[in-house]
Structure formats: structure tokens, C-alpha cells
Amino acid sequence: MNTITLIEKLWQDTVLAKEEYVYLIRNCSMEDRELLAARANEVRQSYYGKDVYVRGLIEFTNYCRNNCYYCGIRAENKNADRYRLSAEEILECVEEGYTLGFRTFVLQGGEDFSYSTEDIGSLIAEIKKRHNDCAVTLSLGERERDVYQYWYDCGADRYLLRHETASKEHYEKLHPQNLSFGHRIKCLYNLKEIGYQTGAGFMVGSPFQTAEHLAADLLFLKELQPHMAGIGPFIAQKDSPFAGYVDGTLEQTLLMLSLVRLTLPRVLLPSTTALGTIHPQGRELGILAGANVVMPNLSPVSVREKYQLYDNKICTGEESAQCRQCLDKRMESIGYHIVTARGDFANVSR
Ligand code: SAM
Ligand code: FES
Secondary structure, three states: OOHHHHHHHHHHHOOOOHHHHHHHHHHOOHHHHHHHHHHHHHHHHHHHOOEEEEOEEEEEEOOOOOOOOOOOOOOOOOOOOOOEOOHHHHHHHHHHHHHOOOOEEEEEEOOOOOOOHHHHHHHHHHHHHHOOOOEEEEEOOOOOHHHHHHHHHHOOOEEEOOOEOOOHHHHHHHOOOOOOHHHHHHHHHHHHHHOOEEEEEEEEOOOOOOHHHHHHHHHHHHHHOOOEEEEEEOOOOOOOOOOOOOOOOHHHHHHHHHHHHHHOOOOEOEOOHHHHHHOOOHHHHHHHOOOOEEOOEOOOHHHHOOOOOOOOOOOOOOOHHHHHHHHHHHHHHOOOEEEOOOOOHHHOOO
16 A cells, blocks of 8 residues: 555545555655645635635533543533523624624533523524524534424524544443443434534544544544534543543644545534644644634633633633634635635535
8 A cells, every 4th residue: 555546546536445544544654644635625625715614612501411531521520610601691692703703603512401402492593583694503412313303493503413433442432331322323313314414523632542443433424424524632631531641633633634624525624622722823734734614712701711621722711802803814824714604514504
């Protein structure tokens, strides 16, 4: 096998065999990475030009019933300073975001059942009533199919649920026994069937991850055909069971972003805050490796510090307007520009 031949093959065919992905992940030189990023960028520009879509992230609760080993807001973390935003506070974030040019709002939180299915439904309906030119994305974890259907019927457009790893054996090393790999995957298929623009994804460099696991992630994405893929580095959190584990690297995350872009040419691919956390230019480099979305925070500054999934998270002290301006400048500095648009999957909207 030869890395350059494999990169060209992936560019042409948009898929490789598992052992070919493994070979690329293990053997890419610096020059190979540059070639991969250039190819990925070419593909991205053929669908999305130099536009960067922006999503306003509202982290509205850091309560969670789960205990994922990597996560800083897991239920058993007694040091997490818990908060919940009221519907009014969430709507204030939306209004501010709308004024700043956001046309997608991502409601994200731990699995917090103190908001009822109907509470979330009313919130979705209210946002859509006020701004029918906007998309509402949910990222609220695993629920039963009828709940996903109800929220879709209330007007939700998209749902983000990273699969975390496509290997059951690896999944079980990242999560306690009560969390089921099968259920998470089932949720993703349910979301797609209902009609959501669906996002899967995984952390790069999570504990115990191998090149085979990453290759399985790429093949899983190819099979699922999600509209969005969330790919960011694992970053250790000091109060979690994975405190002290090594963080995912910039190089490996950029490599995976490029491989995802070539495997799913039209996918909506964020350059994540976690990538910006491990390197000062991480988000710009992510865009240059094939990403086409950024997700700045719209949560009130008073709670930002508290949504600590991992250590040293950036942008916790900035007002929303400052974050927006900062990202505008960062994207302009590499010749890209943030657009005021819903930013649907290659112009599909419901
Ligand atoms: N509760 C929802 C769920 O389970 O999908 C959404 C919130 S969850 C905190 C969002 C994502 O954060 C997870 O899918 C995970 O990939 C990421 N995450 C959690 N801990 C992390 C860490 N230590 N480093 C990097 N990403 C992390
Ligand atoms: Fe639930 Fe992290 S353990 S959001």
C-alpha cells in the first residue's frame, strides 16, 4: 500500500476498505497530511465555496443523569457547579443571536429530565414562531423514538448525537454498563428515519482508541450517511475518571477531519471549540482541513464556565457579540467568511 495512491483513491471513490483507512491513519507523513487537507478543501469548496456556516450554541443545562467517563458534567462529578436556564433565558439568548446574524440555534445539554418533553417542545415551537427563517438543532442525548418524533413535529430541524465510537468494545471502555452502544446507534437511525438532518461523530484520541477504531468510525459514517459530523479532540477533564489521560492531538484531529470530508463530501463539518482549545489557531486549521461550520457560544457569560466538558475550554469569558466578531476575523484571516444563513445540508431544508 502507498499513502499517496490511497489518498487519490479516496478522493475519487469517497470510500476505502477498513485496512486502507487504517494504513492511512497510521502512516501519513506531513506531506501526505498536506495533500489530504488540500484534497478535502477542494471537495468542500466545490459544495460550499468559501462560506462558513455559523451555529449559535446554547448550553442550557449542565445537569446530566449519565456518567460517561470522559465528561466533566457527568452526574457523579460533585465539583460541577450545576445550572439550568429558564425558557425565558434561553429565548433571550436566541434574540441576541438573531440580532448578531445567527440563523441556527443549537440547544444542547446533559440528559436533564427536569425539562419535560412538552417544555422542550414549547420552546422549539416558540423559537420557530418568532423566527421561521431559523433552524433549531437539538443535542439532548438519547430519547425514545416518540419523543424525537414529538420534537420534530414541534418544529425541530436537526439533531446532534455523536456516536462517540463505532466499536462496541471501545464504547464499553468509555461508558458505564448502563449505557448501551446498541441504543445510541438505534437513536441515530430513528432520528434519520423521522426526517431530522442528523449529526453523528466522535472524539479523536479518546482513551483506548486505535487506528482500527477510527477506521470503523469512518465506515460507520459512510453507512449512516449523516448530514453533520462532530469531530473534535478528546481533552481530559480533571474531575472525571479519565483525568490525566493524554489529550487528542491537533495533527490527528485535522487528519480525521480531512478523511471525513473525503468520505462524506457534502457533510456539514464543524471546526470545534475543542480544536480551538488544544491549539490557538485550531479552528482556522480545521476549516483549512475541510471543515465548514463553526459553533460559537451564545449562552450567558454567567454560566459559560460551568459547562466544563473538558479542561481549559476557550471563550468562557467573552460576550456573544465578541465571540461572533472574533470568529469573523479568524475566518477572514484565512480567506473564508461567515454567512448569515440557516446553512442546510447542501441546500436541503425541510
Ligand atoms: N448529552 C448530549 C449527548 O450525550 O449527546 C449532548 C451533550 S455532550 C456533553 C456533547 C459531546 O461532548 C459528547 O458527544 C462528547 O463527544 C463531547 N465531550 C464530552 N466530554 C468531552 C471531553 N472530555 N473532550 C472532548 N469532548 C467531550
Ligand atoms: Fe451527560 Fe456528559 S455525561 S453530558
